[in-house]
Structure formats: C-alpha cells, structure tokens
Amino acid sequence: MAYTLKRRVSYKASAASLSHNLPAIFTKSGLLISHLRYLYSNRGKSPSWMERNTFAVELLLKFIERQVSNFSSATELLRAFVEALQFGTIQDGQDSSGLFWSTRRNEDVNVLLHHITDYCDYLDTVYGTDLPKLNPLRKATHAEERLQWCAYYRRHSRSFLNHLANPSRQQFSVVRMIRGPERHLVDIEAVYRFPENRIEDLLLHGFVFPSGEPDYASQLIVMLMHFGGLRLSECFHIYVHDVHLDQKSGSALISVFHPSDGQSPDERFCKRNEYLATKYRLNPRNEYSRSHRLYAGWKGPLLTNRNLSFDVMFYPASKAVEFTLVLQKYLATKPSSESPFLFVNSKGNPESKKNFYQKHNRAVRRIGLEPSKSLGTTPHAHRHSYGYRLSQGGFSQLEIQKAMHHKSPESCLVYLKPSDDEVRRQMRDTH
Structure with a gap:
C-alpha cells in the first residue's frame, strides 16, 4: 500500500561534517534522500521554511500516488496538482481521488508551488536533464517580461545594496510553464494594538x-x-x-x-x-x-x-x-x-x-x-x-x-x- 510519512532524522553530509536534525520523507520505496540533501543544501534557512517545503513535497507525492496514471506528462500532472490545491478535490460531496482536499487560499497555493519548483530545479542541477521536468521554463510574452522588470525594480529600489545588482535581459525573457493563481491585492485596514x-x-x-x-x-x-x-x-x-x-x-x-x-x-x-x-x-x-x-x-x-x-x-x-x-x-x-x-x-x-x-x-x-x-x-x-x-x-x-x-x-x-x-x-x- 502506498504511503508518505514525515519523520525527523539526524543527517550528516560526510563523516567529517556536523549532524543536522532535518525533516525527512519516507515512502514505500524508502527515504527520499534527494529531498533530504536538498534541505541540507538550504540548512541556513529557518525551520519553518524547511517544514513548509517538506509539507509541499509531501502533498505532491500524495497527489502523484493517486493521479500519476491519468496524465501524459509531468507538466500536466503539476498543472492538475495546482488546480487541486486551489479548488480542492471534492465535487458534489464525492472525491474519486480519495484525497479529500479542501480549497486553499491563492497565497498558500503560490507558496507551495514555489517550494515544489525550487526543489525540482535542484534535482535538475544535481541529476541532469534526464528526469522529466515538472515546471519547465518557456518564453515570456512581452507583457510578462515587462511585469517581471517592474517587479524587479520595485524590489531592488528598497534594497540597501541595489547598486550591486546587475540583472540580465535574459533572466526576464522566460517564465514558468505552470504558474500559481493571481494574488489578491488587499489593503489591510489596521493592525490591532494593545489598549x-x-x-x-x-x-x-x-x-x-x-x-x-x-x-x-x-x-x-x-x-x-x-x-x-x-x-x-x-x-x-x-x-x-x-x-x-x-x-x-x-x-x-x-x-x-x-x-x-x-x-x-x-x-x-x-x-x-x-x-x-x-x-x-x-x-x-x-x-x-x-x-x-x-x-x-x-x-x-x-x-x-x-x-x-x-x-x-x-x-x-x-x-x-x-x-x-x-x-x-x-x-x-x-x-x-x-x-x-x-x-x-x-x-x-x-x-x-x-x-x-x-x-x-x-x-x-x-x-x-x-x-x-x-x-x-x-x-x-x-x-x-x-x-x-x-x-x-x-x-x-x-x-x-x-x-x-x-x-x-x-x-x-x-x-x-x-x-x-x-x-x-x-x-x-x-x-
């Protein structure tokens, strides 16, 4: 029977390195060692980031266990995964997948998709291009390229070291094939203060x-x-x-x-x-x-x-x-x-x-x-x-x-x- 479990393990990259307590994913095939190595490569990030990344990969693995035979490509599977996150898997009280996922906020979907994409990029870097790409790059439209430049300049206008940045035109000429739902712009009314x-x-x-x-x-x-x-x-x-x-x-x-x-x-x-x-x-x-x-x-x-x-x-x-x-x-x-x-x-x-x-x-x-x-x-x-x-x-x-x-x-x-x-x-x- 297929399963996905998360446990904390002590991981050492080599005999001479220090051990690190990291979240690990186990499936019926054993430890997902590539993800453990990925977390180790990001060991400087916060525990909450590691937990969220692990949760995202867990969700994807559970989805693959139930859905892999229904899709002809890895990219189409990821597209369906994002839709399942955004809209849930229950329809008319029924769920043929057996996942019984409820809908998620757009912001949450985008965070989970970002974690998945980053992990997959790591796999491409380490294991080459033989693996099927879940979220490949495609040529950006003119509007998408302009928006990416605008977002870049907005971020770096607030950076103390913005004079050191040297972006290339090429990095904004491509976008991901699978993109999350649009984020809603919300003007939060006020913060709550102690009387x-x-x-x-x-x-x-x-x-x-x-x-x-x-x-x-x-x-x-x-x-x-x-x-x-x-x-x-x-x-x-x-x-x-x-x-x-x-x-x-x-x-x-x-x-x-x-x-x-x-x-x-x-x-x-x-x-x-x-x-x-x-x-x-x-x-x-x-x-x-x-x-x-x-x-x-x-x-x-x-x-x-x-x-x-x-x-x-x-x-x-x-x-x-x-x-x-x-x-x-x-x-x-x-x-x-x-x-x-x-x-x-x-x-x-x-x-x-x-x-x-x-x-x-x-x-x-x-x-x-x-x-x-x-x-x-x-x-x-x-x-x-x-x-x-x-x-x-x-x-x-x-x-x-x-x-x-x-x-x-x-x-x-x-x-x-x-x-x-x-x-x-x-x-x-x-x-």
Whole structure:
C-alpha cells in the first residue's frame, strides 16, 4: 500500500561534517534522500521554511500516488496538482481521488508551488536533464517580461545594496510553464494594538504569581515589546550579558544579537553558536524545531552594530529607567540557571514562548479583558502599539523604520496610514 510519512532524522553530509536534525520523507520505496540533501543544501534557512517545503513535497507525492496514471506528462500532472490545491478535490460531496482536499487560499497555493519548483530545479542541477521536468521554463510574452522588470525594480529600489545588482535581459525573457493563481491585492485596514489605557493595569495587576508575588520576568518582556518595540521571539534571544546600565541616567541599555552569528560575550569564542554549544551544549534558539520548547524564531531584523546586533530604543525614554528598576527586582529573585539567557522559568530553564503565551492570556483575563487578536490583547499587539505611538509622536517613516529595525522603510507604513474609522471621522468633521 502506498504511503508518505514525515519523520525527523539526524543527517550528516560526510563523516567529517556536523549532524543536522532535518525533516525527512519516507515512502514505500524508502527515504527520499534527494529531498533530504536538498534541505541540507538550504540548512541556513529557518525551520519553518524547511517544514513548509517538506509539507509541499509531501502533498505532491500524495497527489502523484493517486493521479500519476491519468496524465501524459509531468507538466500536466503539476498543472492538475495546482488546480487541486486551489479548488480542492471534492465535487458534489464525492472525491474519486480519495484525497479529500479542501480549497486553499491563492497565497498558500503560490507558496507551495514555489517550494515544489525550487526543489525540482535542484534535482535538475544535481541529476541532469534526464528526469522529466515538472515546471519547465518557456518564453515570456512581452507583457510578462515587462511585469517581471517592474517587479524587479520595485524590489531592488528598497534594497540597501541595489547598486550591486546587475540583472540580465535574459533572466526576464522566460517564465514558468505552470504558474500559481493571481494574488489578491488587499489593503489591510489596521493592525490591532494593545489598549494604551490598560497597559499599566496589565503590568502591575496582570502578571502575578498564585502566591501574590509579582512576575517580574513577564513584566520585563511586555515592557520590551510595548515600550521597546521588540517581537516576542527577540526577547528570548537576549543574554544577561546583553543588558547594561547607563550610569548617568539609570537607563537600561539592551542589545539584541543575531542568535548564531552575533558576537560572543566570551572573547574565547567567535560567535554565539560556538559559545552556546561549547559552554552550555545548547543551540541558538531559532535552530530548534518549531515543536521544541526552546524554539524562538528570528525574523531577520535590521542589524545596526558591527557585532551583529541592534539596540532597543525605549519610547517614551523614561521607560528605560522603569525597566531598570523592574530588572533589579527580577535579578534579585531570578532562579539560578545553567544557561546565559536573561529570561528563565521557575526551574531556571530558558523561558518558552508557549509558557509566556499562557501567562499573558491569564494576565489579560485577570484585568477583565479577553485574549483576542481582534481586540489587540495578544503579545504581538504590544509591538503594534509601539509603532503607532511613534507615528502619533510625530516620528518620520525612516525614524520609525530605524526604531522598529525594519529592513524596508515600507514595512512601517501600516503604522502611519489612517484606519477606516479615522478616515470616516475626518469626513464627518470636515463636512
């Protein structure tokens, strides 16, 4: 019986290389070794990218198992696969394929198709041209070529190193035979922000232990997000060594380093991945699988220091002093830990995202609110509040980009544009 299974395996490219924990696909014929080698060649990418790529290949294999005899060419099979993703496989309550797939969003279909195409290009490169091409190139029409040039210039106009790019006309003269559905252009109305008038309640009355003692660690994490603009995952990459004190003002000075390539706090080691592995037998937290309790993502923020870090900018600036006061209380009661991370749980182990989410939900309910993205009461809403507060404070687009560590100045536009309600209010006021 045909089957497709995903399991995690330890993979070494050679006897001298390091082992890597990667997702692997097994079929009735055994391990799909070509895909495992493909993931290894992309080992610098995030765990979520690897999981999504593996999922895409799994779906294609399942489709092939059910459909391969119905198509005369690999390209036609891929076309049918894309249609099955987009429209589903169920019609009138029946599904002759036995897949029972529901419809998917156009954006999701395009991401899955991109993963499949990239893997197939890898197979062409490694194994030559004897294999049937799933998604070959064809000559682009004049309109398609023009659109590709427009897209290229739009992307590179926002790149810091755009002067180094040297595109050739040939690369835009071809397109893929199988293309995904058209993406919809959506103007998202607004981001959801944590209610500014309830943040002090959350900090003072929300984060308390059952004993009644304050949960200083959670208070600090919220302050880093709400008044420092950090993403939640970035908080979990901070070491105790990364926090310093401005002796004149009493303000906390906090640097967030690249989890693996950032400068080590111990000069005996070059980078943080070496420091973690040698001293603590830990990996950088973004290199664990998403299901691991130590996993914390890394969105690739704009690094502004040569040691591959960026500095937290508190707004209002007075919050940096308040952060110091809470930090002193936290460090005085912090459980002893065998890791360098600033935030640990009651057992001294590095704090996890899952555990903090639960704490945040309880804290929100404790002050009479409900945890909900649409209400702005989830952890990421604090970063949105930070960006909106900067825009209301008169900061320019480039200044907000710098404070929020975005690589593109366009990423912070969502904090500058008015919401639908604000536009309607202005229409009423000017009538």
